[in-house]
Amino acid sequence: MFFAEPPRSQYDVHFRLFGFPVRVHPFFWLITVFLGVGIGRDRKVDLAQLLIWIGVVFASILIHELGHALMQRRFGGRPWITLYAFGGLASCSDCDRSPRSQILISLAGPAAGFAFAVAVVVLLRLTGHVAGIAPGSGQRAPDGFYALPLFIATVFWEPLASRPANLLLGNLFWVNIGWGLVNLLPIYPLDGGQVSREVLTLSNPRRGIVLSLQVSMVAAAAMAVIGLVAWGSPLVALMFGSLAYSSYQALQAYRSSSW
């Protein structure tokens, strides 16, 4: 994802990972807890469940941003990572801004999450468990297996002995594959929005940005309707509704600035 970097706060957590400076803004924890409590909906979320969720989101968003940062470094940049609100960002002042590098940098985030999920499946198999990823979200897993439908794929695994371990796997696959796929939608400020902007600008330098903002607006509005009607989630509808509106605002601002 990309969006404006948040201001520094005294509650920021700082550390380095693979040479990249990492800053975790307090809103990151706040929103993660909020989403974790929301996940349970009518069910009660216990503390263990919430801690597993926070750990998974923290590790997964970090892996996603590491994907972006490693690709930025490959193109000669010296990026830093910020974890904030609904995700994070890998930014740099000296990054290669050419469309081709920007497309690869944007795709590297979701790709890192997918690779991590596949690595977990491989690890499960290597330790003698049955697990896999099947195409299609309506796949039936073998009897007695956990099956997690994720839009275009279903992850299934043989239940492990402990409940927390199964919760950990479920959260992990959901964040790394599910969020990764959502992130690829051609919506600003998701990674897919950035890819769509670069691709459309390459094919139509004069109108690329306007086209990508229009695509973003329509895709976000469609997702808001899907969220509300198909998934029955006002939260998803609200999130995508506000993204559709901000794309609309960006479009108006861009048009008035270019005249």
Ligand SMILES: [Zn+2]
């Ligand atoms: Zn990203």
